[in-house]
Amino acid sequence: MFRTALAAALVASAIAAAHHGRVLDRVGLLGSCGAVGAPTKDGGQWLECRPGYLTGDPDLSQDACTAGVKRGAVRYWRCPTQLIGGRSSDETPTR
Secondary structure, three states, rough: OOHHHHHHHHHHHHHHHHHHHHHHHHHHOOOOEOOOOOOOOOOOOOEEEEOOOEOOOOOOOOHOOOEEEOOOOOEEEEOOOOOOOOOOOOOOOOO
């Protein structure tokens, strides 16, 4: 009985952590992108994307972005609009 309850508690906490903290992105299983620098004058944005072990390189071509140079595992993308908003250091992320 104790083992079943412990296993259920571990599964529930793992699901909660994955849902809340984007754990799969952080451990590198899913590809992820982040803004590089401030938005450009025309309102566009440069993104730095890293591949994930499960998903590979993120493809932003569906968002009208243009693939740029690839340095090592990092691919840079130029997007005509902001896809990722900036956040101050004291602001918490939204879901």
